[in-house]
């Protein structure tokens with residue numbers, strides 16, 4: 566059997582944890598999970614773990630030389646739009662500059678780079694988008710992620726993939742960030758009223774489906790850009806309503822508001838979301854529906870209503 570030595574960065578994040586868990590199930594992968602923390606936040610003894618800050622060029626070099634990966638999946642990012650606006654320097658260092666470093670080290674050891682990117686590289690004027698659409702980000706997070714993509718394209722790497730995704734929901738151990746579905750669920754369970762935008766449209770993505778898609782992409786050794794998200798094009802308000810419905814929570818607590826309701830809000834693209842035909846055709850990518858994804862997550866976090 567041909568082993569893939571896969572190095573995962575940002576492995577303590579939402580996607581990183583799911584991906585490490587997914588890859589660890591297959592004997593064809595020898596996985597080294599890396600993240601900034603001294604130890605992994607997830608429980609999975611079947612992979613290696615090493616602390617790694619992707620902005621530390623020396624440490625990245627040492628880790629690549631020691632492990633000699635043949636695939637690197639870059640899940641490390643400053644993934645919060647607000648954090649990127651508040652600390653532009655850190656955002657750029659992680660989302661753009663560090664990608665150059667990773668691509669350079671991939672060239673040195675002859676590894677493929679699979680880099681994670683976002684629907685926020687688009688302006689949201691005419692989504693859903695396929696892989697041929699022209700990026701034109703409207704905020705700093707989007708600009709930094711597009712710069713990361715460009716670093717991959719310009720790196721001279723023989724083999725690379727950019728996987729863009731959209732509004733990822735799911736759970737993990739000690740996550741440093743929440744996500745829309747967890748936030749809606751927790752707020753409604755506490756009986757809190759929440760305001761949710763009804764003019765932003767996405768194709769929400771269950772993290773386990775995304776992890777499966779990335780595993781397929783590694784398995785089939787595919788290069789180029791792939792849009793991997795859910796299939797349904799829905800407003801953020803619709804997502805919140807569906808969460809309430811599937812988990813049996815009070816949907817009257819969800820108040821629809823337009824994006825401009827929040828005066829100091831950072832601009833976000835209105836209609837993004839993806840056409841995923843390429844991934845479906847070439848990778849056999851087959852994400853769950855939103856309701857199925859929510860039910861699967863509901864079993865993980867134990868919020869499904871009991872039926873009489």
Ligand SMILES: NC(=O)c1ccc[n+]([C@@H]2O[C@H](COP(=O)([O-])OP(=O)(O)OC[C@H]3O[C@@H](n4cnc5c(N)ncnc54)[C@H](OP(=O)(O)O)[C@@H]3O)[C@@H](O)[C@H]2O)c1
Nearest residue numbers: 575577578579580618619641642644681683730732733741
């Ligand atoms: N979540 C979404 O809705 C979404 C949508 C579209 C695209 N994406 C993209 O998908 C990818 C994965 O995102 P995610 O949802 O898993 O986000 P996440 O949960 O925030 O994970 C990102 C991880 O990167 C880590 N990180 C930050 N700076 C680092 C550094 N200098 N060195 C090493 N690790 C570092 C973070 O660690 P700390 O926790 O210690 O900060 C965090 O664990 C990202 O490229 C993101 O842009 C996500």
